[in-house]
Amino acid sequence: MPANSMDELVSLCKRRGFIFQSGEIYGGLQGIYDYGPMGVELKKNIKDSWWSSMVYRRDDIEGLDASILTNPKVLKYSGHEDTFSDPLVDCKDCNGRFRADHLDDSKCPLCGSINLTDPRPFNLMFKTAVGPVDDGKNFAYLRPETAQQIFTNFKNVLDSNPKSLPFGIAQIGKAFRNEITPRNFIFRVREFEQMELEFFVKNGDDEKWHEYWLEERLSWWEDQGVPRSSLEILDVPQDELSHYSKKTYDLMYKFPHGVEELEGIANRTDFDLGSHSKNQNEFEITAKVTNNKESNSKLAVHNLDEKKWEIPYVIEPSAGVDRAFLAILNEAYNEESLPDGKTRTVLKLSKHLAPISAAVIPLKKNDNKLVNLAKDVKDQLQQVSNRRIILENTGNIGKSYRKHDEIGTPTCITIDYDSIEKNTVTLRDRDTMDQKTIDIDDINKHLLI
Numbered sequence: 001m002p003a004n005s006m007d008e009l010v011s012l013c014k015r016r017g018f019i020f021q022s023g024e025i026y027g028g029l030q031g032i033y034d035y036g037p038m039g040v041e042l043k044k045n046i047k048d049s050w051w052s053s054m055v056y057r058r059d060d061i062e063g064l065d066a067s068i069l070t071n072p073k074v075l076k077y078s079g080h081e082d083t084f085s086d087p088l089v090d091c092k093d094c095n096g097r098f099r100a101d102h103l104d105d106s107k108c109p110l111c112g113s114i115n116l117t118d119p120r121p122f123n124l125m126f127k128t129a130v131g132p133v134d135d136g137k138n139f140a141y142l143r144p145e146t147a148q149q150i151f152t153n154f155k156n157v158l159d160s161n162p163k164s165l166p167f168g169i170a171q172i173g174k175a176f177r178n179e180i181t182p183r184n185f186i187f188r189v190r191e192f193e194q195m196e197l198e199f200f201v202k203n204g205d206d207e208k209w210h211e212y213w214l215e216e217r218l219s220w221w222e223d224q225g226v227p228r229s230s231l232e233i234l235d236v237p238q239d240e241l242s243h244y245s246k247k248t249y250d251l252m253y254k255f256p257h258g259v260e261e262l263e264g265i266a267n268r269t270d271f272d273l274g275s276h277s278k279n280q281n282e283f284e285i286t287a288k289v290t291n292n293k294e295s296n297s298k299l300a301v302h303n304l305d306e307k308k309w310e311i312p313y314v315i316e317p318s319a320g321v322d323r324a325f326l327a328i329l330n331e332a333y334n335e336e337s338l339p340d341g342k343t344r345t346v347l348k349l350s351k352h353l354a355p356i357s358a359a360v361i362p363l364k365k366n367d368n369k370l371v372n373l374a375k376d377v378k379d380q381l382q383q384v385s386n387r388r389i390i391l392e393n394t395g396n397i398g399k400s401y402r403k404h405d406e407i408g409t410p411t412c413i414t415i416d417y418d419s420i421e422k423n424t425v426t427l428r429d430r431d432t433m434d435q436k437t438i439d440i441d442d443i444n445k446h447l448l449i
Contacts, residue, residue: 002256003256005256006257009256010185012406013039015406018042019039031188037355038355039325042328042354043193043325046324046353047172050319054168054170054197060163060166062163063170066173069140069142069143070141072140074149079244081123083243086180087099087101087120088100088121088180090116091108091111092115092116094110096108096110098180098181100119122178126178127141128140128141128142146172148272151272151273151299152276154200154273154299155299165312166201169200170196170198171194172196173194174191175191176191177192186322187260194318195319199314200313200314201313203313206315207267209315210267213265213317218231224324224328225328226331230254231253233250234249234261235247242266243271244266244271244272245266248266250264251263255327262320262324263318265317266318267316268315268316270311271314276297277298329347334347346408346431347406348408348430349408353408354407355407356389356409358390358410358412359391359400360375360390361374361394361400362393362415366395369420374391377415377440401428411429412428414428
């Protein structure tokens with residue numbers, strides 16, 4: 001069952017090396033976190049699973065890895081400079097600063113005062129100087145989302161990898177938002193990673209594909225250990241839609257701190273490609289914003305049947321890696337009572353996500369024969385695995401089992417004296433704690449490597 005509180009997950013993450021506060025020795029930096037040895041593996045496996053489902057298993061989606069520094073004109077014509085903001089208020093009594101839409105009864109959460117300033121827009125984008133002189137003129141933004149470089153590279157991708165509609169462009173990468181009040185561990189942070197797909201379809205087919213991608217994303221989350229019963233589908237009300245959206249589904253998940261968005265699946269219409277395209281006098285387009293005189297690109301596809309250029313509509317499933325990490329960790333978290341009256345914490349992660357695929361444990365750490373055989377078994381498995389296999393040479397089998405329960409290792413392989421005499425090993429299952437003896441040569445048949 002999921003964790004009872006965020007504190008349980010935070011404690012586990014620190015204790016077992018999943019996530020650390022960035023710059024902790026200097027007091028940390030609010031809204032910034034570092035992924036430790038176990039966290040970086042779990043995070044990589046989540047991204048690999050998403051990438052495999054989007055790119056490797058399909059022939060209608062290509063990948064992209066675009067720059068983080070972004071030309072200001074890109075975010076000007078995308079609408080971010082004008083609309084990408086949160087309402088900011090200050091408390092006149094304690095000088096606290098907060099998002100107005102996160103306050104209860106318009107009261108300061110620090111001192112309870114209602115003596116607040118009027119809300120004012122606060123742009124969330126980070127700026128940085130470009131070049132040797134910081135004169136305020138030569139600057140770039142740290143991208144607030146990964147989507148825009150997909151749109152601005154639309155023609156490049158299409159020219160180098162010709163596709164017909166429908167097709168998509170996928171990207172995983174860092175994004176940055178200057179959140180007023182980062183909170184709830186890694187749920188809302190200033191530096192995060194996104195997994196975004198822009199799927200281009202014909203105008204008129206967009207609603208059908210929107211429903212298709214809703215079902216695809218629900219199925220993917222199930223494969224990661226987040227069942228549909230843990231998700232709610234929110235059809236975002238019209239008055240709450242983003243400036244580019246015709247319709248958006250939000251997949252809502254019950255995090256330890258409450259029900260919040262895990263992923264958004266938006267129908268962005270032809271807003272973005274139209275916004276970045278050449279002036280509409282050049283060719284017929286129907287986008288909401290069609291007055292970009294600075295761009296020199298025709299971000300459209302040629303309809304051979306009707307002999308005209310068309311700007312596709314876009315369906316965008318967009319998920320945060322950090323929120324995915326938190327939801328998957330929460331679903332996997334279990335505390336179980338043991339026959340001896342003690343309890344164990346175990347992460348029942350899907351095997352393809354586990355940070356460690358298998359741990360090889362010699363019965364005694366000072367016995368060279370056992371340790372050398374354990375190293376040989378570890379090396380044998382690692383040669384055929386694309387995930388991490390480790391040698392756990394602590395000499396304490398019980399503590400090793402508990403450690404690997406907490407980090408979600410599906411299988412522990414014990415090397416004992418029978419391993420030397422009979423060429424056997426003992427496999428211990430994380431979820432059931434059952435143990436069985438098999439021949440060393442048969443290990444690959446029993447493990448998901």
